[in-house]
Amino acid sequence: MVTTKTDNNFKMRYKFLKIILFAFTLIIIFSNNAFAQFKDKITLVGWVTDVNNNPLDGVSIHANGEGTKTKSDGKFELILHKSHSKKIELRISKLGFKEQKIKVNTSKLAKDLKIQLISDGNKLAKYQIEKVSIEPEVLSVMKEKWNDNFIHAQYPKQYLNNIIMLTPGDDVQTAIDKAHESGGGIVYLTEGIHTTDNLKIKSKVTLCGAGRSKTILKHTGKGHFMDQAEQKLTDIVFKDITLQGGEHTKSGLNLRGQNDDRHERFMWQNVNITGINSHGIGISRVNHIIMDNSHFQNNGLKGSLHHNVYFLFVSYVLQSDCDMSNPAEGKSNKYTSTSHLLTQRCVMKNGKGNGIQADNDQGGYLFFHKHHLSGFKRVAMWFPCEEYYNKFQYTEDPKWVPQNVILNRCEVINNGYGAMWRIVGGKSNVINSYFDNEKIDMGLLKGKVKMDKNSVFKKGNEFYEDVKEWPKDLKLLG
Structure with a gap:
């Protein structure tokens, strides 16, 4: 079979097109993977009160190295990355109250969490400051860079x-x-x-x-x-x-x-x-x-x-x-x-x-x-x-x-x-x-x-x- 110059040009264009399509596909894949990490998050919503149902401000909520705090109405929103296990343990703490640990299955949550904390008897707690928990990822990146x-x-x-x-x-x-x-x-x-x-x-x-x-x-x-x-x-x-x-x-x-x-x-x-x-x-x-x-x-x-x-x-x-x-x-x-x-x-x-x-x-x-x-x-x-x-x-x-x-x-x-x-x-x-x-x-x-x-x-x-x-x-x- 005789191969013409036109055939060779067509093959070259076809190979070039395949390379372009492959590169474009990789760009889309990497872009989608990067974008997915921002969509691939879950938010746990809950409320923390004392035993008399008074909202507690400044309660620390932590799970798997990520955290948040309650506001003055006792509400919190904890954003977690789905790379974590669906079964997590929440650590809830505030000065003047006993720390609680609660196991949560994030795939089965149908409503907001309701959490009550019990006083530990520390009468000076309402005057005392609490130290801030810095997320471990921060310290890791700081050290690396x-x-x-x-x-x-x-x-x-x-x-x-x-x-x-x-x-x-x-x-x-x-x-x-x-x-x-x-x-x-x-x-x-x-x-x-x-x-x-x-x-x-x-x-x-x-x-x-x-x-x-x-x-x-x-x-x-x-x-x-x-x-x-x-x-x-x-x-x-x-x-x-x-x-x-x-x-x-x-x-x-x-x-x-x-x-x-x-x-x-x-x-x-x-x-x-x-x-x-x-x-x-x-x-x-x-x-x-x-x-x-x-x-x-x-x-x-x-x-x-x-x-x-x-x-x-x-x-x-x-x-x-x-x-x-x-x-x-x-x-x-x-x-x-x-x-x-x-x-x-x-x-x-x-x-x-x-x-x-x-x-x-x-x-x-x-x-x-x-x-x-x-x-x-x-x-x-x-x-x-x-x-x-x-x-x-x-x-x-x-x-x-x-x-x-x-x-x-x-x-x-x-x-x-x-x-x-x-x-x-x-x-x-x-x-x-x-x-x-x-x-x-x-x-x-x-x-x-x-x-x-x-x-x-x-x-x-x-x-x-x-x-x-x-x-x-x-x-x-x-």
């Missing part, structure tokens, strides 16, 4: 031998002064609505209530809700309370430390902060900050430069199970010159501008785990590479943007832009994360961020070599 370079936040010390009880109408500042002057103590606000003028926070004081849905402290002054009384503050705790701003409230907590002698060890646990005109929390030069199971929402009413939470020159931060949604005008959280930050299972939704911004020098080692950002009109995660004191002068010096940033199992969806990175390098990774946004999922200007094959970018990413290529609808340093 950063070795031992990450420094974790330290917990504040409490002084439980001095407890001052307040009922609505009592003077809060007088109690804070008394606790501080006696060497430290607890200022406990009983159930009800308490009011106060501007407060001066002092070292070694825990300010707590009967629960954030039960104890509300409303600000009636015209300055900052809380300000510092001393140049350096240490060991401050806010627990089980709602702090409500008033018509003339400036910042919720206004702290300005010194570079060579910073404030140290602050903690918020089961706290709501809302209705503040400036920053809900606005603090600078503070080391060791822990925010656990708290809501910082509807703050920043004065304008786009005022945020739910604003950090400036802070180090060693842990944010766990916090909700910083609905900033009134500004951002959910601005991390300026923030280093050694770990956030796990935090939520940020619905803003007119950016969700977070991380910028300026002295920043780095930022770890976002199971972080959810959605509904931001502009950019969900913004790493602009700007100098704080000269922010309108464009720079490509990497000192002006945090280096070593990890997004692990994050969900960034339904925003204008997902994550916009400029000159971010070091050991920076996007791992097992899911993006689906309106314009771009990730934009990288001369960045060195590695993206693993298990992450999904539904809209797609853009890579830039010149700032002139940057999207025109984003200001250079917005």
Whole structure:
């Protein structure tokens, strides 16, 4: 049989087509496998109460290395990956109650779980803070990517031998002064609505209530809700309370430390902060900050430069199970010159501008785990590479943007832009994360961020070599 040139061309085209189809099939398979991990999850929903059916806030729910906490109504939602066995053991714990272990078959759950905890008799539990359980996967990834370079936040010390009880109408500042002057103590606000003028926070004081849905402290002054009384503050705790701003409230907590002698060890646990005109929390030069199971929402009413939470020159931060949604005008959280930050299972939704911004020098080692950002009109995660004191002068010096940033199992969806990175390098990774946004999922200007094959970018990413290529609808340093 004679083979013609036309036959050979047809065979070559056929082989080429097979190769293209095979490659396309592999892309679909890998894409589907990556996408499946985000759909292939189950959510356990339940309610935790005491024996009198009172809802319990801040109860830890753990199974197979994953966790969550109950909110003020006692409800929890525990998201588990289906790679786990269908039969799991839930560990339910809260200080002041006996720990429970419950075996659950996730394939047979037809309704919400109802769990009751029994008191263990610890009468000091309602004043005491609980340590946050960091998911093992976080520690594993940190070790793999950063070795031992990450420094974790330290917990504040409490002084439980001095407890001052307040009922609505009592003077809060007088109690804070008394606790501080006696060497430290607890200022406990009983159930009800308490009011106060501007407060001066002092070292070694825990300010707590009967629960954030039960104890509300409303600000009636015209300055900052809380300000510092001393140049350096240490060991401050806010627990089980709602702090409500008033018509003339400036910042919720206004702290300005010194570079060579910073404030140290602050903690918020089961706290709501809302209705503040400036920053809900606005603090600078503070080391060791822990925010656990708290809501910082509807703050920043004065304008786009005022945020739910604003950090400036802070180090060693842990944010766990916090909700910083609905900033009134500004951002959910601005991390300026923030280093050694770990956030796990935090939520940020619905803003007119950016969700977070991380910028300026002295920043780095930022770890976002199971972080959810959605509904931001502009950019969900913004790493602009700007100098704080000269922010309108464009720079490509990497000192002006945090280096070593990890997004692990994050969900960034339904925003204008997902994550916009400029000159971010070091050991920076996007791992097992899911993006689906309106314009771009990730934009990288001369960045060195590695993206693993298990992450999904539904809209797609853009890579830039010149700032002139940057999207025109984003200001250079917005």
